Amino acid sequence: MSEDPPTISAVDLFCGVGGLTHGLVRSGINVTAGVDLDPHCRYPFEANNAAPFIEQDVKDLDAATLKPYLDEGKYSLLAGCAPCQPFSTYSQGGRSKKRGMDWQLVRDFGSLVADLQPDLVTMENVVQLTDHEVFSEFLESLKGYSVSWTKVECTKIGVPQSRKRLVLLASKLGGHGLDLASQFGENPRTVREEIGKLPPINAGEQHARDPLHIASSLSETNMKRIKASKPGGTWRDWDPDLIAACHRKTTGSTYPSVYGRMEWDAPAPTITTQCFGYGNGRFGHPTQDRAISLREAAMLQTFPRNYKFLKRGEQVTFSRLGRMIGNAVPVRLGEVIGKCLSEHVRAYESGATDAVASAVPEQLGRLF
Incomplete structure (x- = not known):
């Protein structure tokens, strides 16, 4: 099996300064664009990542705008961390001040998934998201995908802070290896x-x-x-x-x-x-x-x-x-997500994969 990463082109929604993007790039994924409505994020995103910054509110984004960016590789990935003000323990500030923030951004993310039908999807968010109806609604947008979600304690993956996050992975390529827990096991970094x-x-x-x-x-x-x-x-x-x-x-x-x-x-x-x-x-x-x-x-x-x-x-x-x-996704978390997805695609290419789901399967939910 080739050790070269598969050719995955990704768009990072709600990209901010590029934490998730930078981690995905480190794992070998080609991030072709980042989307965020905060103009102050443009310089750090573009200065550190070889991808354009699209300054736009995701709620106003149409699938046709993103499709060319996703078509640059053999496989496509739609990624993002939708700000969820109602769930967060801490004030998100900034973006939430531009308009009343609710969980509509998760719905907007789900609508783009349904319209674009990328090969792969990942969503990072607060762990409380799973307790709310909007999470079930998001899963409904993933019909036809195999789905895994994990509640991650970030010290388990080499992030030097106690930070619990929800990570969802979805794939049209089957479910083999679609489990972020396979990447756990590092000693806590201090x-x-x-x-x-x-x-x-x-x-x-x-x-x-x-x-x-x-x-x-x-x-x-x-x-x-x-x-x-x-x-x-x-x-x-x-x-x-x-x-x-x-x-x-x-x-x-x-x-x-x-x-x-x-x-x-x-x-x-x-x-x-x-x-x-x-x-x-x-x-x-x-x-x-x-x-x-x-x-x-x-x-x-x-x-x-x-x-x-x-x-x-x-x-x-x-x-x-x-x-x-x-507000950023820790870069190391993005890297681990990208590594897991790349290994999943390699397994698919080698034939070691499960049947593609015809509807949202029973999800794998874990807390580490």
Whole structure:
């Protein structure tokens, strides 16, 4: 069997800055276009990936626009992570502010699948999606496909953060090998392994050679708080005069993970859109008295150290970049998805495959 990856052409819907795209490309899949309505994502997507950025709302997208991009390879893949504001624990910001966000984007994704009939489909999303009717509706759009879905703890695939995501895979080529769990088994990667070699900076400082390696400023009180914080500890470790008034109340005492430091030799917490703020979660640097930098956040999302997010001379906007980084699909997750699909196609070409489904089969659902 040839080790060369099969010729799969993919379109990445809701592509953002290109986390899923970059991972698919690393696995050997040819991403021919990315689609997103956020114009700020154009530069990072195109600067790091050899594919055009289509600035358009997916709800207004017609199949005819995408079909030429999917026809460039022997096999076609429609991929994406539809933002699901109602399900997410954290605010998605940005794109959701442009219009009222509901689960219509999942329906729009399903409609494009039904119209385009690509050979392969993958959808990454929040795990809560499976609890809602819209997930069943999406599965209905996959009639004629073999379908597998898995609830993934990303530490199992080499992502250095505790991040649970739903990954759905669907194929017209049968079900053999269509199981993301086959890619699991890596030892959890740690914060130290991912960001431990970055040069130190202070709170409010930007590194001279890397504009994304910049940390937000801290107030005098928050500087005292972070100095009193231990890696993996909580604000309960502080002297009483440093504890915020809201945490002294019964309603606030159950939120111990804010104002925390990460641990060097453990995975990071989930990187969110507010990860640049020390008070927004356990986003304090393990040893330096500051929140993690935007570059560190991107690397914990497994973007390469040199991934370009800013044009030369462009000013850093924490809220915008934090949103784009926090909303991204971890690159490593995209790579694992791409590897699984490539191996599935190779199995199909070798004849080791199941019969193609005539209707949505019983799905394989797992939590790892």
